[in-house]
Amino acid sequence: MKTLILSAAMMLTMAFTAAASTVEPVTAKAEKTFNQLFKNADDVKWTNTGNTYEAFFTSDGIKSRATIDAKGNLIQTIRYYNENNLPSNVLYAVKKEYKGKEVFGVTEVANKNGVNYRIVLKDDKSYTHINANSIGDTELVAKYKRGDK
Secondary structure, three states, rough: OOOHHHHHHHHHHHHHHHHHHOOOOOHHHHHHHHHHHHHOOOEEEEEEEOEEEEEEEOOOOEEEEEEEEEEOOOOEEEEEEHHHHHOHHHHHOOOOOOOOOOOOOHHHEOOEEEEEEEEEEEEEEEEEEEEEEEOOOEEEEEEEOOOOO
């Protein structure tokens, strides 16, 4: 099963790499918006998703991506990090609600609907996926038994 998953991941990576090599240049307006907002961005890579452009980059040690349309409007940002970058009120709510679980990773999505967090927690027996909003409300999405134990 692991071989099948690794093979599929490898094929997808090769397909995305091939597609990325034929990306149209990003529009000047999209690039201008990006440069204004993300001055500390390192290792920037652009992809064209049809009607929008996505910039994949690292900023202050945080892996991120920004979606910008051809007119230069920021559509969405996504950042991937650990619990150290979670706002304290969100971290407090998560730690209070899910005692004994460690924050394994956070995906922060910011768009016109606000800022929301997809958080993966782990303990000795399971991985727990939850959603949280910017005021600390949480909801359980899924819980999986760990296969590595």
